[in-house]
Structure formats: structure tokens, C-alpha cells
Amino acid sequence: MNIVLFGAPGAGKGTQSALLVERMRMKQISTGDLFRAHVKGQTPLGVKAKSYMDAGQLVPDEIVISMVEEVLEDQQDQNFILDGFPRTVPQAEALESMLKRKGLQIGRALFLEVPMSELMGRLTGRRVCSSCGATYHVTAKPPKAKGICDLCGGILEQRKDDHEEVIQSRLDAYTRSTAPLKSYFADRGMLREVQGMGETEAVYARLTQAMK
Numbered sequence: 001m002n003i004v005l006f007g008a009p010g011a012g013k014g015t016q017s018a019l020l021v022e023r024m025r026m027k028q029i030s031t032g033d034l035f036r037a038h039v040k041g042q043t044p045l046g047v048k049a050k051s052y053m054d055a056g057q058l059v060p061d062e063i064v065i066s067m068v069e070e071v072l073e074d075q076q077d078q079n080f081i082l083d084g085f086p087r088t089v090p091q092a093e094a095l096e097s098m099l100k101r102k103g104l105q106i107g108r109a110l111f112l113e114v115p116m117s118e119l120m121g122r123l124t125g126r127r128v129c130s131s132c133g134a135t136y137h138v139t140a141k142p143p144k145a146k147g148i149c150d151l152c153g154g155i156l157e158q159r160k161d162d163h164e165e166v167i168q169s170r171l172d173a174y175t176r177s178t179a180p181l182k183s184y185f186a187d188r189g190m191l192r193e194v195q196g197m198g199e200t201e202a203v204y205a206r207l208t209q210a211m212k
């Protein structure tokens, strides 16, 4: 089954996607990761996206949509996770018509529910391995050696947009533009809300249950 995974920044989309990839052999399509790769590679797309990302704003719909369209173009297997896309109603509408053209379908839109009061702490404490992308948290999931990835020995970094003022903008953008997707997917019978608080494994169990 193909799924959309959505929720506020810090809700745990990336963590849960990684588990789905590992255990269910799904393929993760994360627009955030794709943009970060473009920024790192200084591609024309990366140059366009960077200023929005650094400010915690959404990249304009037409840029995101054409990027996703390209990725879906050579999408063979029917077992993918859209992580971080769609994030606005126009993106959802564009997705619907893209999928129709390609004969693909989304089975479920899974919403990871986490209270706003929890998110700031999750994001300011997040650290990411600069080599393998594994994520940590300074108090909730610290690495064995400070600043070093347990898995690969890489250096842990703080994402540029994981600083307080930028996080606030991301949360505002979420409330304004992404939260309305809940009713969009509910209207189509695709929405399942999954409690995102608690142990990673407990969230994963609820998530996979909601995919059945």
C-alpha cells in the first residue's frame, strides 16, 4: 500500500518512516530530505528552496509539485510513503491528479497526532548524523558518546531550521497550511489519526494497525 504520512514538524514522521522502510520494505519519499539534498548539492532547485527552508516557510507549491512529479515519474513499486508531502491543499489536489495520470493510488493518509506543547522541545533537542542521517535527541535519545553517531561514528549536527525562532515559523506554517489537510483526507475516507505520543515502538504499532 502507498501512504501519506503527515503531521506537525517534530511529530515523528521521519522516525516512523525509517521503521517502515526497514521492516515493511517501503520506500520513503521525503520532500524535506530531497530539498536538503538539493541544497547540499547547490542545484538550481536547492538554491530556490534554501531561503524558504532557512526561514521555516513552506517552499512554494509549484516548486514542490514539480519535484514530486519527477520522483513519481520513475516510481515502480507500489509501496511508498509520502513523508512531508502534500503539505497544503493545493499540493494534495495536484497529487490526486498526478496519481490518477500514473494509475497510482494512496491507500491511507496517516496523521501523527502530537500536542503542540510537545513539539518545540522535540525539535530544539534534535540532532542528526551528518553521515547516515540517523536522528537523536539530547535528552530523550542521547547517543552513547556526545556528538557522535552510535551507528556509524559520524558527527551529529543540529539542523539549521531546528532553532527556536525558525521552529516557531514552521509550526505556524503547519497550523495555517497543513492542518487543513485533515479534513481534506477525511472527506475522501482516507484519514486515520494515530496517537504520536509515547514510545517509538508503541507509535509504530498503532501506525501499522491503522494501515490495515
Ligand code: ADP
Residues within 6 Å of the ligand: 008, 009, 010, 031, 032, 033, 035, 052, 053, 054, 056, 057, 058, 059, 060, 064, 083, 084, 085, 086, 087, 088, 091, 161, 170
Ligand atoms: P519538518 O516536517 O520537520 O518541518 P521537513 O524535513 O519535512 O521538516 O522539511 C523541511 C523544510 O523543507 C520545510 O520547512 C519546508 O521549507 C520544506 N518543505 C518540505 N516539504 C515541503 C512541502 N511539501 N511543501 C513546502 N515546503 C516543503
Ligand code: ZN
Residues within 6 Å of the ligand: 129, 130, 131, 132, 133, 134, 149, 150, 151, 152, 153, 154
Ligand atoms: Zn550515522
